Amino acid sequence: xxxxxxxxHEYLRKGWMQVALGIILLLPFAIGxxxxxxxxxxxxxxxxxxxxxxxEWSPMQGKFGLWPFISSSIIVSLMGLxxxxxxxxxAAIFITQxxxxxxxxxxxxxxxxxAGIPSVIFGLWGVMTIVPIVGxxxxxxxxxxxxxxxxxxxxxxxxxxxMPFILNMLIELFExxxxxxxxxxxxxxxxxxxxxxxxxxxxLKPGIIASFTLGVSKAFGETIAVLMVVGNVVQVPKGLxxxxxxxxxxxxxxxxxxxxxxxxxxxxxxxxLILLIxxxxxxYIAHKVIRYYHARI
Amino acid sequence: MRxxxxxxxxxxxxxxxxxxLIVLVLFSILGGIFIKGxxxxxxxILTQVPKGGYYFGKEGGILNAIIGSVYLAIxxxxxxxxxxxxxxxxxxTYLFSFPNWQKxxxxxxxxxxxxxxxxxxxxxxxxxxxxxxxxxxxxxxxTVAFLISPVMIRAMDESLQQVSHGLFESAVSLGFYKxxxxxxxxxxxxxxxxxxxxxxxxGKGIGDTASVLFTAGYTDYxxxxxxxxAATLPLAVFFQLSSPIPEVKARAYAAAVVLTIIILTxxxxxxxxxxxxxxxxxx
Numbered sequence: 158x159x160x161x162x163x164x165x166h167e168y169l170r171k172g173w174m175q176v177a178l179g180i181i182l183l184l185p186f187a188i189g190x191x192x193x194x195x196x197x198x199x200x201x202x203x204x205x206x207x208x209x210x211x212x213e214w215s216p217m218q219g220k221f222g223l224w225p226f227i228s229s230s231i232i233v234s235l236m237g238l239x240x241x242x243x244x245x246x247x248a249a250i251f252i253t254q255x256x257x258x259x260x261x262x263x264x265x266x267x268x269x270x271x272a273g274i275p276s277v278i279f280g281l282w283g284v285m286t287i288v289p290i291v292g293x294x295x296x297x298x299x300x301x302x303x304x305x306x307x308x309x310x311x312x313x314x315x316x317x318x319x320m321p322f323i324l325n326m327l328i329e330l331f332e333x334x335x336x337x338x339x340x341x342x343x344x345x346x347x348x349x350x351x352x353x354x355x356x357x358x359x360x361l362k363p364g365i366i367a368s369f370t371l372g373v374s375k376a377f378g379e380t381i382a383v384l385m386v387v388g389n390v391v392q393v394p395k396g397l398x399x400x401x402x403x404x405x406x407x408x409x410x411x412x413x414x415x416x417x418x419x420x421x422x423x424x425x426x427x428x429x430l431i432l433l434i435x436x437x438x439x440x441y442i443a444h445k446v447i448r449y450y451h452a453r454i
Numbered sequence: 455m456r457x458x459x460x461x462x463x464x465x466x467x468x469x470x471x472x473x474x475l476i477v478l479v480l481f482s483i484l485g486g487i488f489i490k491g492x493x494x495x496x497x498x499i500l501t502q503v504p505k506g507g508y509y510f511g512k513e514g515g516i517l518n519a520i521i522g523s524v525y526l527a528i529x530x531x532x533x534x535x536x537x538x539x540x541x542x543x544x545x546x547t548y549l550f551s552f553p554n555w556q557k558x559x560x561x562x563x564x565x566x567x568x569x570x571x572x573x574x575x576x577x578x579x580x581x582x583x584x585x586x587x588x589x590x591x592x593x594x595x596x597t598v599a600f601l602i603s604p605v606m607i608r609a610m611d612e613s614l615q616q617v618s619h620g621l622f623e624s625a626v627s628l629g630f631y632k633x634x635x636x637x638x639x640x641x642x643x644x645x646x647x648x649x650x651x652x653x654x655x656x657g658k659g660i661g662d663t664a665s666v667l668f669t670a671g672y673t674d675y676x677x678x679x680x681x682x683x684a685a686t687l688p689l690a691v692f693f694q695l696s697s698p699i700p701e702v703k704a705r706a707y708a709a710a711v712v713l714t715i716i717i718l719t720x721x722x723x724x725x726x727x728x729x730x731x732x733x734x735x736x737x
Contacts, residue, residue, distance in 0.1 A: 163631065170633035174544035177537045181607065182559070184600060185566060188573065191580040247472035255466055256473075264473065266725075271480050273721040274714070275661025277688040281695065281710050282483045285490065317479050324476075350462035371568065378570025380664035381692060405572045405664070412579070412668050429576035433569060440568040444561055 185437070192430040199423035208427065214391050216414075221424040227431070228393045229308065229401030233383060234376040236312025241320055241372055246365070249327035254353055265328070272321035280385030283314035288386055291398070300398035306388035308401040314386050315376045323372040326447070330364045331357065367446035374439035378432055380405035404428045484714065491711030494704035500712075504674045504705070513701075514674075516709045519690035521676045522591070523716075526686055527660045529595035534603045534655055539648070541603075542610035543636035550622055550632075560611065566604035572664040574601045579668035589671030592680040597669050601662060602655035609654050613647020614640060646728045653724035657717055663688035687713040 199208060199221060211222025252261050291313070292305025334357050342352040358365070388400025389410060408425055415422040499515035549555050578597030587593050617640060625635040641648065663686075671683030672693060687709050694706035 163634075167631040167633050170540070170631075170637070171548065174540040174548065174633065174636075177540040178544050178559070180537060181541055181566070181603060182562060184604075185562065185569070188569070188577040191577055191584075192573075195580060244472045244475055247469040248476055251466075251469040251473045255469065264477070267477050267480050269725075270718065270721055271476070271483075273657050273661070273717050274483065275663070275688055275717060277661070277663045277691050278483065278487060278710060278714060278717075281691060281706075282486055284695070285486050286482055320476065348458040348462050350465045351458065354465075374568060375570075378568075378572065380570060380572040381688070385692075385695075405570060408572050408576060409664060409667055426576060426580070429573050433573050436568055436570060436573075437565050440565045441561070444564045448557070448561075 189430070189433060192426050192433060195426035196423050196430050199420055199427055208424075209431075212393060216418050216421050216424070219420055221420065221427075223404075223424070223428060223431070225391050225393050226402055226404045226407050226428065229387070230377055230403040230405075232394050233308050233311045233315060233387065233401060233403050234373050236308060237315040237319060237376040238369060238373050240313055240316035241323060242369060244316070245320055245323050245327055245369075245372075249324055249331055250353060250358075253328055253331040254349075254357075268321045268324050268328075271317075272325065274318075276318055276379060276382040277385075279314055279318040280382040283310060283382060283386040287313050295398040298398070300396065302388070302398050302400055304388070304400075306386055306400055307398045308387060308394050309397040311383045311387040311401065311403070314382050315379050318379060318382050319372045319375045322375060323368050326368040326371065327365065330361050330368065330447075334360065363446050363449075367443040370439050370443040374436045374443075377439075378405060378436055380409050384409055404432055408432075487707070487710050487714050491707040491714075494708040495711055499705060499708045503676060514705075516687070516690050516705055516712070518674055518676050519685040519687045519709055520712060522670070522684035523660055523686045523688075523713075525591060525677065525684060526594055526598060526666070526670070527656055529591070529680075530598035530602060530659045531652065531656050533595065533599035534606050534659075535652065537599070537603050538606040538610060538651075538655075539641070542607050542614060543633075543640060545611060546614045546617075546640055547622070547632040547636040560608070563604045563608045563611070567608060570664070571601055571662050572667070575665040575668045578665065582669055588681060589669060589683050590681045591670070591677045591684040594666045594670035594684060594686070595680075597665050598659045598662065601665050602659045605658055606651050606655040609651030610644070610648050613644045613651065616647070617643050646730075649727045650724045653720050653727070657720040657724075660686075660720075661688060661713065661717055663692055667692075687716075 208221060208223055209227065210224050211220070212224040213220045213222045214225060248264075252264050256264060287310050288305040290305070291307055291310040292303060294309075295303045295305060295307065338356060338360070339352055342356045343349070347355070383403055384406040387403060387406060389402050389406055390400040391402050392399070394401040407428055411421070411425060415425050500520070501517055502513075502515035503518045504516070505514035545556055545559055549559075574597055578593060578600070581596065582589070582593040621639060621643065622635060625639055626632070630638070666686055666689065670686060670689060672685050672689055673683040674685070675682075677684040690709040691706050691713065694702050694709070697703055697706070
């Protein structure tokens with residue numbers, strides 16, 4: 158091949174590489190701007206605060222208060238966090254510190270398989286397994302909503318659907334601790350468990366917090382699995398067993414009507430924009446922390 | 455002294471119980487889906503399209519969703535490969551001596567990975583309106599391609615990071631162009647990683663519901679061109695599950711089983727590939 162031919166091929170390759178990279182780097186801005194553009198008609202006249210904190214939702218009258226949805230989203234993801242912290246931390250510690258090699262290997266396969274399961278399957282599992290259990294609980298506590306379709310069920314389902322993702326990060330984090338650190342703590346007379354809780358976990362604390370931050374932001378955006386079990390009633394949730402209506406569910410349930418009612422599409426696109434901004438914010442911070450960590454160890 | 459010993463034993467048991475919980479959940483998911491879905495699964499359901507409306511029609515099967523998912527997966531992963539491979543290679547060839555830019559791009563990709571599928575769905579819908587497309591297979595393919603590209607690039611990037619810097623440096627010193635090094639050496643060196651990245655993204659693309667909710671448009675028919683609406687397996691589960699008619703509900707369970715089997719096959723074959731293909735690798 159002549160040098161000119163090689164060079165022209167190289168320019169083609171380089172050109173396409175740059176275009177592809179450009180597409181990816183522009184993607185977040187394209188998403189953000191397109192959502193902002195669509196949401197603007199609602200934002201401009203009424204102001205951000207009124208829309209975010211207003212709790213009256215009646216699209217036919219042009220009232221778009223997003224607070225019931227935002228509060229449901231916050232409560233569901235915090236509840237998910239509550240369930241995932243003990244399970245993820247224990248599993249990550251067990252797999253990296255206690256389990257024999259063969260067991261650790263098979264447990265990691267379990268996590269990998271779980272990570273591949275689509276959220277609609279998690280939702281289906283929630284409807285079949287979790288909702289009846291929560292329903293029984295609600296009946297025995299005499300709660301107003303005894304169907305089981307509640308923020309508690311949503312919290313449980315979302316915590317398990319996010320778990321594999323966090324576990325993979327936690328396992329990587331725990332594996333990054335140097336052997337010398339463990340050995341020197343053990344040689345000072347600490348028991349193995351003391352080394353784990355007082356040395357390793359303490360050292361990894363910011364990384365662990367960052368991993369769970371990512372988990373919460375993932376739970377915040379989880380759509381289908383939550384939508385299928387949360388009940389979808391427009392209200393600020395009042396208890397564990399009351400139904401909720403998170404932001405992603407609002408989007409997914411109403412895309413059909415959004416072109417027919419004025420301003421409805423602006424409200425839905427605003428909720429997508431809120432999701433985007435919150436998720437990007439949390440992700441940015443968490444990844445910065447995790448990076449800092451990997452650089453230091 | 456005795457106290458710390460007991461403490462350690464107790465802690466170990468508690469950790470093991472929580473770990474067991476995850477295993478139990480996996481089995482409860484798979485068991486539940488297969489127990490409900492396998493009885494519903496038969497030759498008719500796999501080879502027929504629904505008849506008489508997807509919500510009320512009792513006859514027919516889920517062939518429309520199976521074919522739709524296959525088309526969507528092929529289209530989206532092809533586009534994603536065309537975007538992802540050059541981007542991942544660019545990070546490791548032309549940006550080889552710009553670690554700060556590498557870091558920035560990685561951060562951007564990680565953030566994109568975290569963006570919820572439903573937001574991609576809303577963006578895809580806006581893009582669709584902007585371009586004047588109808589709800590169609592094409593719009594769904596583009597949306598899913600955007601959704602899975604960051605995953606694919608980031609996974610390829612992880613395996614490219616394992617390649618020693620010496621390979622790149624010696625190839626440069628032999629007079630190869632950077633792009634040539636990317637496609638001829640780096641790509642070949644990381645073939646197992648690239649294949650796993652592809653399968654990871656493929657699985658994510660096939661299984662995702664929220665991103666195609668707005669753009670695919672649900673239909674009972676098999677799409678014959680890119681501009682026709684399409685059904686996918688996750689959408690078939692989602693829409694038919696809420697039907698009051700048992701026959702339609704059974705189709706949702708059948709779709710869930712087919713989807714689960716596809717996902718399991720992908721995840722098992724990706725492990726197999728990463729083992730097989732790593733034979734001819736320079737350490």
